[in-house]
Structures are given as structure tokens and as C-alpha cells.
Amino acid sequence: MHADTLVRMVNDISEFFAPANPEAEAAVEVAGHITRSWDPRMRRQIVEIWQAGHADFSPVGRAAVEILAAAAARKAG
Amino acid sequence: MYSIDHTDLGTPPSTSSTMVNIELDGRPFAVPDGTSVMRAAALAGISIPKLCATDSLKSFGSCRLCLVEIDGRKGYPASCTTLVADGMKVRTESPKLTQLRKGVVELYVSEHPLECDGCPADKHCELQDMAQLHGVTGSPYLAGDACPPRVTAESRAVAFEPDHSNPYFNFNPELCIVCSRCVRACDETQGTLALTIQGRGLASQVAASAAEPFVESECVSCGACVEACPTAALSEKSLLTAPAPVQAVTTTCAYCGVGCSLKAEVADGKVARMVPNRAGHANQGHACVKGRFAYGYATHADRITTPMIRATLSDPWREVGWDEAIGHAAREFKRIQAKYGKGAVGGITSSRCTNEETFLVQKLIRAAFGNNNVDTCARVCHSPTGYGLKQTLGESAGTQAFTSVMKSDVVILMGANPTEGHPVFASQLKRALRAGTKLIVIDPRKIALVDSPHVVAAHHLQLRPGTNVAMINALAHVVVTEGLVREDFVAARCEMPSFDKWRAFVADKRNSPEAMEAVTGVAADVVRAAARLYASVPNGAIYYGLGVTEHSQGSTTVLGIANLAMATGNVGREGVGVNPLRGQNNVQGSCDMGSFPHELPGYRHVSDPVVRATFEKAWGVTLDNEAGLRIPNMFEAALDGSFRGMYIQGEDLAQSDPNTQHVVAALTALECLVVQDIFMCETAKFAHVLLPGSSFLEKDGTFTNAERRISRVRKVMEPLPGLADWEVTMRLANALGYPMHYDHPSQIMDEIASLMPTFTGVSYEKLDRLGSIQWPCNDEAPEGTPTMHIDAFVRGKGKFFVTEYVATRERSTSRFPLLLTTGRVLSQYNVGAQTRRTSNNVWHSEDRVEIHPHDAETRGIADGDWIGITSRAGETVLRATVTDKVQPGVIYTTFHFPESGANVVTTDNSDWATNCPEYKVTAVEVVKVDKPLDWQIRFRQNRETRLPSRHTTPAAV
Structure with a gap:
């Protein structure tokens, strides 16, 4: 899927959770929302996009994808 | 003509739980207090003659056929307007009553043709029934030199011209007995008040609007008048061509989310007509122009029948x-x-x-x-509804039955236009409003309910598209800062940490009506007044539609609506609640x-x-x-x-x-x-x-x-x-x-x-027995659940969410200075696949763009001009309707015809939680053009020739 589309989706979710929570908690909420509602291929792809250094993540969005990446690594490893 | 299998009880039921003992023709009966003598008799199996009464309408007392004798009362009271009283003794039959009734029938017959053969109401005509019951085969006023000739058009000095203008029903004034059932149905059942009796005495005649043809009048073609008519003065055209129906099958409408119960009257395996089921729980015996009449698509020549x-x-x-x-x-x-x-x-x-x-x-x-x-x-x-209500209340569904609105003191109607999209609920809502319920409309457009006959909204918060969350937060700010929170409800029913966090958030000055005025475009004092009104009454209800959900913050607005309802204690009983008006039938x-x-x-x-x-x-x-x-x-x-x-x-x-x-x-x-x-x-x-x-x-x-x-x-x-x-x-x-x-x-x-x-107790057997069931239906609620969250929320404690307003990225700019929003019309349904293949096109044969006179004038656009609409996603061309229903800076269109290309210009922005598209906000520019785009012209031509080569034409890709 288009990288910009997925990043935008992450940032949109982050914009909801960020104002109500400290950044770390917001990131957990965002990661949880994505885990519950995104197809695994989209989650794999957003991690790859983050690993490739996409510049447009919001701070909470980036932190959320880091959580997803860690979870994926745990699952793989 | 009501459904062929309907047993009419004469007047509506009483809601009283107090029983009254009466004597009918010497036999004792107990009926609810407030019941008419006519209905009491009908419930006892005694059919009192009648013509102007029917159980869907308030008693009227004009035909004088339903006379009875009551011990201790003078004269012969009309049983439809006389309520039962404890100990009352009623005689429904006597030689004198028979004589009086027969005289009345003879008078009616004197002004009604007696050629019943071929009449669409033959064998279901109530006047015919009354004539047969009283042995009236003609009128004495029509025979003999001493009698005046039958009243004619000339003697009435009125035109008996039939009106065939409506595609679905005829009006034949010659068959009219001026019982006013049609007029009352338009008032009481539909709530449009399009019909009246014009003239006096023998010149009295039913008229639509100011004696206009039905199709050009204010009539919305709901068919309530046709269903209520006791003769064939108003009757379905389909009855003229189809065999007389012999069976009525109860089914459910396949159009909007109101889900009206209908009777499909059939003969020879074909539908002769569709009439509302008076016992229908969702529709209370009503229907709209789609469900009632627009079922012809089912047998349209365009149907695909072979794989x-x-x-x-x-x-x-x-x-x-x-x-x-x-x-x-x-x-x-x-x-x-x-x-x-x-x-x-x-x-x-x-x-x-x-x-x-x-x-x-x-x-x-x-x-x-x-x-x-x-x-x-x-x-x-409505995916944001599923998300938002599940998160806050614990269940992805509305909280009430439609009839709950009758117990509402105030209704907030947000992003919904029920007179067009959910017309039968709109009729229910209008009944409540005319009985005193106050209405707050939150909508960028001036929808009909803002100001229509006997309905004027207390407040219209005409906000800019895309600012729903700002508006909900501003309303909540007033509730929280002016002491309008139902603290006892919140403390008992909700998660306090989430409430405290939300309270602090909405109390912040940045969410005040004054701060949000620049965002929403709505004056702060109006927002404050609306919030006070909703929060200060015993029962406040919120109804909303796609104008809430189809935004980049659709889910946030649903969360905000639930927050507001919980904070004001407006969940868990009749008259309150959070009610999404669902779009499609299922x-x-x-x-x-x-x-x-x-x-x-x-x-x-x-x-x-x-x-x-x-x-x-x-x-x-x-x-x-x-x-x-x-x-x-x-x-x-x-x-x-x-x-x-x-x-x-x-x-x-x-x-x-x-x-x-x-x-x-x-x-x-x-x-x-x-x-x-x-x-x-x-x-x-x-x-x-x-x-x-x-x-x-x-x-x-x-x-x-x-x-x-x-x-x-x-x-x-x-x-x-x-x-x-x-x-x-x-x-x-x-x-x-x-x-x-x-x-x-x-x-x-x-x-x-x-x-x-939630479906454990549902079965076809139970559905047949009860008529319908509102889930949850299980051991705890064996006959269903009309009102949810009564003692506790489904999730346990209600949860509040902070709902920060985030402006959509789809903003107006110098290049795209207008905001396009979309909606529906009454006669067409969504993409129009069904209704476009019916005569509903008479009312809406093309999608148009509404534009404010100011925006039109600055662009040299006149009513009816073709205008090109360009967004970041694409362009299309539609005709303009210049109107102040929309505010300056906003244009509006429907999307019922594929050649309109409304979705060619909408973008792929979507709700953050559910990806519900942001249909309701698209930044555009419009310019006057000479004609539609080439693809639109081709499309329209193909449609008009009904795609004769549909089985052989490759896709245009």
C-alpha cells in the first residue's frame, strides 16, 4: 500500500489519542488501535516504512509504530 | 383503502392502564379508560357502522353513522367521539338506530355513483359495505319526480375533474364522500398538512395545497391519504391494472433504516399494491413514497436474471x-x-x-x-457509530425505540435530514414536536424541520461543514461550566476517572462557545441557549445521521455525542438516548x-x-x-x-x-x-x-x-x-x-x-408471534429490549473520551474556496439503483447543486445553469439551484444518479478510527460552463436508452 497513505492513517489516529494522554500512553493507545483494526500486511508494511525512515510520522505516530515493531520482533523471535 | 386483511377498530387505542367496566348490548366488558365506545365495541366483537372513523386517526364525528344509545344520555351520541365511563350501558342496535343510520347512508349514496363493478375499491369499499349492511341499493333522493336529481358537478358548482397527476394514485372527486380522512391522515399520520377541504356545503371538495394537481402540490406522496380513504376517491393506480389482491403478506421495507412493516397485497404471484402495516412497530402504520409505491424496480426490465x-x-x-x-x-x-x-x-x-x-x-x-x-x-x-457507541456505552447500536421520541422534551437533531432520508421517523418526530417537544437542529443546511408548518426549531446551529466536534465540545462546555451536569447519574453510572478527565478538557476556555464561534460560524449565545435547553429538561434525546459520521472526525463526534448524553443523564429510559438514524434497511x-x-x-x-x-x-x-x-x-x-x-x-x-x-x-x-x-x-x-x-x-x-x-x-x-x-x-x-x-x-x-x-431468544416462531423483536433478546429479555442501558451500561460503567477538535485537512483555499457537502432527497434512495427505475423520477430526475445566491452572483451563475465543480480529486458538472438553504461558502448536492459524478469530486480522506469517508466536506470551486462533461453526456444517453447492449458491452475502463 502507498506509504504516505499508511503514515497519514497512523498520524490521524495519533491526533485523536495524543491530546488526551502523555506521549508514551498515547503511543500505546495508537498501537493498540492499529493492532485491533489493521490487517497484518498493513502492520508489517507500516513497520517497514518506519524502518526505512519515513519522515512524516508525528511523534506519537512514530512511537506507536516502534511499539508495533517491537511486538512484531517478539512474535518473530 | 386500508389493507385487505386489516380489521379496523374505529379509533386509536388508549394508553391508560386503568380499566373501566361497561355494558355493551347487555354484556359486560372491561376496556382501558379513554377508549371510545366504538373501539370498545369493536374489541368486544361488535362492529358499529362508520365511515369517517378509522383506527389510525383521531375520532372526528362527522359521518353520524356510528350513533348509539346510552342509558342516561340524551339523543344518539356518536360512538367514535364518546369515551367509555365506568358503569356505562350502551346499545349499539335498535330500530331507531337502524332508521337513523339508513337515512345517513342514503344521503351519502345520493352523491356517490353506484356503479361498483370495475371500481378499484369494489368489495373493499366502506361505503359499499355500509350500503349493503343497511339494504341501501339506491337513494330515495335519486328517484321519483318529487325528489331532486342527483347532485351533479353543476349543482355543486365545483369541478369533478379527476386528478391523475400523481404517478401512483388517482384522485376522483366524484367518488369522494368528504369524510376528511385523507386530510386528517395528511395532518396526523404524515404531518405535511398538504390537503384541505375547500368550499362549503355541497361544494366541499378535497384539495391538495391551493387546489393544485397532486404532483405539483406540497403532497409528498406518502400514500397515507390513499390508505385512509374509505372509497376509491383516492386509490392506487396499480389496482386498475393488476388483478384484485387476494392475500396480504406482512414484510419489511427494503429502503431506509426505519424498516417499515408493510403488507404486500398479491394476486397471481404479483404485487398488486403495498400498504403500510397498521400494526407495524417501527412505522406505526405509515410509509413513504419509496416503500409504499416504489417497488416496481423488482420486476423492471433491467433485472439481471441469468448468471x-x-x-x-x-x-x-x-x-x-x-x-x-x-x-x-x-x-x-x-x-x-x-x-x-x-x-x-x-x-x-x-x-x-x-x-x-x-x-x-x-x-x-x-x-x-x-x-x-x-x-x-x-x-x-455508520462505522463511526459502531466504534463510538461501543467505546462509550458498550454496544454498537442506538439506545431507543422510535416511539421513545414522544416522551422527549427536547430533541437534538444533528447531521440528519429525516424528512428526506428517514421520512416515516420524521412523521413520528413531527407528532412529538407538535405536541410540544422542542427541537435543536445542528446542520450546515436549513433542512425542512428548521421551519415547516407547525414545526419551528427552537435553535438552528448552522455550523460550517467539518466542525461538528467543535460544536459538541462547545455544547459540553456550557453543560460543565454552568452546573448542568447530572452529577448523581454520572457518579452512579460512569467511570469517574474518564469523566474527570473529560470535564477538565471541555471546561477549558478553548472549547467555549465564544472560542469556537470562529470555527463553527455559530454565535456563542445561540450555542449556549441550545446547550441550556437540552441539559435543563427532564428528557433530552439526540438523533443523528451521516452528517455526523461521514467526516474525518466522525468517530470523535459520536464519542462526543455519547459524552454529552451521559453527562446530562440522558441515557437509559424512554424519551432520551443516543439514536443513529441508519441509512440502509439492514x-x-x-x-x-x-x-x-x-x-x-x-x-x-x-x-x-x-x-x-x-x-x-x-x-x-x-x-x-x-x-x-x-x-x-x-x-x-x-x-x-x-x-x-x-x-x-x-x-x-x-x-x-x-x-x-x-x-x-x-x-x-x-x-x-x-x-x-x-x-x-x-x-x-x-x-x-x-x-x-x-x-x-x-x-x-x-x-x-x-x-x-x-x-x-x-x-x-x-x-x-x-x-x-x-x-x-x-x-x-x-x-x-x-x-x-x-x-x-x-x-x-x-x-x-x-x-x-444478543440473539439467543430470537426465532422465526417468536418473530411471527410478536411481530418484531428489538435485540438483545435472550433469557434476561425474552421479548426484546426497547430501551438499552436502563440500570447499567452494556460495558458496565459509561466511559467518557476526550474529543479534541482537529480541523479536517480538506480546507477551503483560494483555489478551492467553497465546501461541498452531500445528502439525499425523499424520492430517491442512495445510488438510485432501485428508485431510478420507478416513477419516483417524476420528483427528482437529476442531481443538482445548491448554491447560495451570494456565491452564485459573484460567479455569474443563475438558477438552472450548468456549473463545473472541481476538487483536488476530480471534476464534474451539474445544474445549479440557487437557494438560501445553504449558507454562503457551502454548496450541496445529492448523489442518486451515476452521471452526476458526485463521488468523482469527493476525496479519500476518512475518519481516523474507521476509515469512513469524509463525504460531507470537499473543498471545491465552481464555475459556469456550457454543458456537462462528455462522459456525463454519454452516460445520460446510455441510461435513457436503457443500456440495450448491456449483455455485450465491455466495461468502459
Whole structure:
């Protein structure tokens, strides 16, 4: 899927959770929302996009994808 | 003429629980206090003659046929207007009463033709019944030299010109007995007040508006007057051509989410007419122009009745048998999965199909495809409702029954236009408003309910499109800062940490009406007054529609609405609540049945091992524990090559989904698209397999409406393609190697009931017995649940969410200075596939763009001009309607005709939580042009020639 589309989706979710929570908690909420509602291929792809250094993540969005990446690594490893 | 199987009780029921003892013709009876003598008699099996009375209308007392004798009372009271009293002794028959009644009938007959043969009401005419009952075969006033001649048009000095202007019913004043039932039905049942009696004495005559032809009048063609007419003065045109109906089958309308109960009156396997079921729980005996009359699409010549396949989109269609079509589809899906992986295919359930059919499609996808790539059209309408209400209250559904509104002191109507989109609920709402309920409208447009006969909104918060969250926060700010919170309710019923966090958030000055005025465009004092009104009454209810959900912050607004309702204690009893007005007939049901890619039936997440195990045991498969693709994700995945096959039942994505160019590119990229539809819809043009669908008249099943009300759909004619949709899905599953066997949809419902805790008590037997059931229906609520969250929320404690306003990225700029928003009209339905194939086009034959006079003038645009609309996504051309219904800076259009291309200009912005498209806000510029775009002209021409080469024309890709 288009990288910009997925990043935008992450940032949109982050914009909801960020104002109500400290950044770390917001990131957990965002990661949880994505885990519950995104197809695994989209989650794999957003991690790859983050690993490739996409510049447009919001701070909470980036932190959320880091959580997803860690979870994926745990699952793989 | 009411339904042929209706037993009329004369006057409406009393709501009193106090019983009164009376004596009728010497026999004792007990009836509720407030009951009319006429109704009491009818309940006792005694039929008192009548003409102006019917049990859907308040008693009127004009015909003087229903006279009775009552001990201790002078004269002969009319039984329709006389209420029972304890100890009352009534005689309904006596020689004197017979003499009086016969005299009345003779007077009526003197002004009514006696040629009953060929009359559409023959054998169901109430005047005919009364004449026969009293042995009146003619009128003494018509015979003999001493009698005056029969009253004629000349002697009445009025025109007896019949009015055939309405496409669905005739008005023949010569047959009219001026009982006023039609006028009262328009007032009391529909609430339009379009009809009146004009003239006096013998010149009295029913008139629509100011004696205009019906079709040009304010009449909304709901048919209430026709149903109420005791003769054939107002009667359906269909009765003139169809055989007289011999059977009435109770079924459920397949249009909007109100879910009206209808009687399909049939003869020779065909529908002669459709009339509202007076016992219908959702509609209270009413219907609208769509459900009542626009069912002709079911037998339209455009119906696809033979399966078709083709290898590529450039090949012509080839008609084949069911086995070949289904076998081909199954082989293709298996080939794609073998080549690209299990997740490379998926499907869409239909909110127009039954619960049972939707359940089977998601079961096929989860069990036979082996993934969760299932979604439904709720994705593009009320998915934020599912998310928002589940998070806050614990259940993805509205909280009330429609009739609850009668107990509301104040109604907030937000982003909904029920007189157009949910007309039968609008009639219910108007009844409440005329009885004193106050209305607050939150909408960018001046909808009809803002100001219409005997209905004036207390406040119209005419906000800018895209600022719903700002408005909800501003309303909440007033509630919190002015001491209007129901502290006792919140403390007892809600999670206090979440409430405290929310209270602090909305109390911040940045959320005040004054601070938000610059965002919403609504004066702060008006917002404050509206908030005080809603929060200060005993019962405040919120009703909302797609104007809430189809935004980038759609879910946030739903959360905000639930916050507001909980903070003011307006959940958990009649008269209050949070009420989404669902778009399609079974969109609630399709969601209930597990059509979302992350939820199994009953809104339970696929990752829940306990829930999954229940389904795995029942279905004999291992289920995927990960969420699947949503519709827009499927499009993206199709374009990147990871998604190659799709099974779509009854959903026209190519017309209904935003950014048409993007959708078309995705559909074109698929290797196998299987479309199951009753017509060659826009999406079918990109299909490789076309499986003909069946209309709601051709199958058994159930629909679930916006009140969570499950109602039966009953077959009244055989499926035109030979198979009902549930049978087709079953065959496809079997061809895929996953065994499915059901002999009847009732067995599917039994399986649903065995797997969904909220449906445990639902069965066809119970539905037949009760008429309808609002889920949850289980051991705790064996006959259903009209009002939810009474003592506790489904999730336990209600949860508040902070709802920060985030402006949409779709902002007006110097290049795109206007905001386009979209909606519906009464006569057409969504993409128009059904209504465009009916005479409803008389009222709406093209989509137009509403533009404010100021914006029109600065661009040199006059009413009726073609205007080009350009957005960041695309361009289209529509005719202009210059009107102040829209505010400056906002334009508005409907999307019922594919050549309108409304979704060519909408963008792929979507709700953050659910990806529901942001249909309601598109930044555009408009300019006067000479003509539509070439593709639009071609499309219109093709439609007008009914696509004669539809079986051989390759898709235009």
C-alpha cells in the first residue's frame, strides 16, 4: 500500500489519542488501535516504512509504530 | 383503502392502564379508560357502522353513522367521539338506530355513483359495505319526480375533474364522500398538512395545497391519504391494472433504516399494491413514497436474471447456468489464493440483503476463504457509530425505540435530514414536536424541520461543514461550566476517572462557545441557549445521521455525542438516548451479523480466543485471529497487488464510494471480481462473474432497523433468477469446498441465535408471534429490549473520551474556496439503483447543486445553469439551484444518479478510527460552463436508452 497513505492513517489516529494522554500512553493507545483494526500486511508494511525512515510520522505516530515493531520482533523471535 | 386483511377498530387505542367496566348490548366488558365506545365495541366483537372513523386517526364525528344509545344520555351520541365511563350501558342496535343510520347512508349514496363493478375499491369499499349492511341499493333522493336529481358537478358548482397527476394514485372527486380522512391522515399520520377541504356545503371538495394537481402540490406522496380513504376517491393506480389482491403478506421495507412493516397485497404471484402495516412497530402504520409505491424496480426490465461470466473486462458477457458461473468463481478464488496467498481475496456483505444472507457471506469469507477480509457498506456510513457507541456505552447500536421520541422534551437533531432520508421517523418526530417537544437542529443546511408548518426549531446551529466536534465540545462546555451536569447519574453510572478527565478538557476556555464561534460560524449565545435547553429538561434525546459520521472526525463526534448524553443523564429510559438514524434497511443488521473485518457476529473481536472457539466449533474450521482488510484497504491492496479477488453482494462501490477514479483503478486491477446484484450496477461493469440477485420480495429472511428491531421479510414471489441470494452464497461456499446446507433461512437464524448472546431468544416462531423483536433478546429479555442501558451500561460503567477538535485537512483555499457537502432527497434512495427505475423520477430526475445566491452572483451563475465543480480529486458538472438553504461558502448536492459524478469530486480522506469517508466536506470551486462533461453526456444517453447492449458491452475502463 502507498506509504504516505499508511503514515497519514497512523498520524490521524495519533491526533485523536495524543491530546488526551502523555506521549508514551498515547503511543500505546495508537498501537493498540492499529493492532485491533489493521490487517497484518498493513502492520508489517507500516513497520517497514518506519524502518526505512519515513519522515512524516508525528511523534506519537512514530512511537506507536516502534511499539508495533517491537511486538512484531517478539512474535518473530 | 386500508389493507385487505386489516380489521379496523374505529379509533386509536388508549394508553391508560386503568380499566373501566361497561355494558355493551347487555354484556359486560372491561376496556382501558379513554377508549371510545366504538373501539370498545369493536374489541368486544361488535362492529358499529362508520365511515369517517378509522383506527389510525383521531375520532372526528362527522359521518353520524356510528350513533348509539346510552342509558342516561340524551339523543344518539356518536360512538367514535364518546369515551367509555365506568358503569356505562350502551346499545349499539335498535330500530331507531337502524332508521337513523339508513337515512345517513342514503344521503351519502345520493352523491356517490353506484356503479361498483370495475371500481378499484369494489368489495373493499366502506361505503359499499355500509350500503349493503343497511339494504341501501339506491337513494330515495335519486328517484321519483318529487325528489331532486342527483347532485351533479353543476349543482355543486365545483369541478369533478379527476386528478391523475400523481404517478401512483388517482384522485376522483366524484367518488369522494368528504369524510376528511385523507386530510386528517395528511395532518396526523404524515404531518405535511398538504390537503384541505375547500368550499362549503355541497361544494366541499378535497384539495391538495391551493387546489393544485397532486404532483405539483406540497403532497409528498406518502400514500397515507390513499390508505385512509374509505372509497376509491383516492386509490392506487396499480389496482386498475393488476388483478384484485387476494392475500396480504406482512414484510419489511427494503429502503431506509426505519424498516417499515408493510403488507404486500398479491394476486397471481404479483404485487398488486403495498400498504403500510397498521400494526407495524417501527412505522406505526405509515410509509413513504419509496416503500409504499416504489417497488416496481423488482420486476423492471433491467433485472439481471441469468448468471454471466467473462475472462477479461474487454470480453463480452456470456450467459451461463448457475453451476458454471459458481464453479468458475470458485475456481478463480482458489487459483488466486493458491498463487497469491490466503489473504488475496475477500468480500463485501450487503446492507440491502437479509441478516441471514449477510451472515452467510461473512461466514463464507471467514470459513471458506479462511481470512477476515470482509466488510460492508457501513464502512462508508455508520462505522463511526459502531466504534463510538461501543467505546462509550458498550454496544454498537442506538439506545431507543422510535416511539421513545414522544416522551422527549427536547430533541437534538444533528447531521440528519429525516424528512428526506428517514421520512416515516420524521412523521413520528413531527407528532412529538407538535405536541410540544422542542427541537435543536445542528446542520450546515436549513433542512425542512428548521421551519415547516407547525414545526419551528427552537435553535438552528448552522455550523460550517467539518466542525461538528467543535460544536459538541462547545455544547459540553456550557453543560460543565454552568452546573448542568447530572452529577448523581454520572457518579452512579460512569467511570469517574474518564469523566474527570473529560470535564477538565471541555471546561477549558478553548472549547467555549465564544472560542469556537470562529470555527463553527455559530454565535456563542445561540450555542449556549441550545446547550441550556437540552441539559435543563427532564428528557433530552439526540438523533443523528451521516452528517455526523461521514467526516474525518466522525468517530470523535459520536464519542462526543455519547459524552454529552451521559453527562446530562440522558441515557437509559424512554424519551432520551443516543439514536443513529441508519441509512440502509439492514445496515444495523449487517453490522450485527459480523460484517466488519475485526469483529465476529455480535461485535466480538476476532482476537478473542473464547469467542473464536465458539465459532470454530460450530463451523468446523480454524478462524484467523487477525483483523482483515476494510473496503478502502482492499482498494489499496488491489492496487499494490496483494489483493486480487473479491465477492461483492449487493453493493455498488463504483458509484457509492469516494474518489471514483481510485475505486475504478482498484476494481480494474482485480483478477476476479464476482458481483451479485439485481442490476448491472456500476461495479458490475468491472466484474468477471455476475450472479443475479433477488429482491426483498423474492425471499424469506429478516432485516434489523435503526432501533435494533428485527422484522421478518417474507417471500411474495419466486426469485426471478431462480435462486435467492442466500442459496447462491451457499452454493458458492460448497463449490469452494466448505460445506453449507440450509433448507430455509429460519435455520440460518437458528444458527445466529446459537452463536450471538444478543440473539439467543430470537426465532422465526417468536418473530411471527410478536411481530418484531428489538435485540438483545435472550433469557434476561425474552421479548426484546426497547430501551438499552436502563440500570447499567452494556460495558458496565459509561466511559467518557476526550474529543479534541482537529480541523479536517480538506480546507477551503483560494483555489478551492467553497465546501461541498452531500445528502439525499425523499424520492430517491442512495445510488438510485432501485428508485431510478420507478416513477419516483417524476420528483427528482437529476442531481443538482445548491448554491447560495451570494456565491452564485459573484460567479455569474443563475438558477438552472450548468456549473463545473472541481476538487483536488476530480471534476464534474451539474445544474445549479440557487437557494438560501445553504449558507454562503457551502454548496450541496445529492448523489442518486451515476452521471452526476458526485463521488468523482469527493476525496479519500476518512475518519481516523474507521476509515469512513469524509463525504460531507470537499473543498471545491465552481464555475459556469456550457454543458456537462462528455462522459456525463454519454452516460445520460446510455441510461435513457436503457443500456440495450448491456449483455455485450465491455466495461468502459
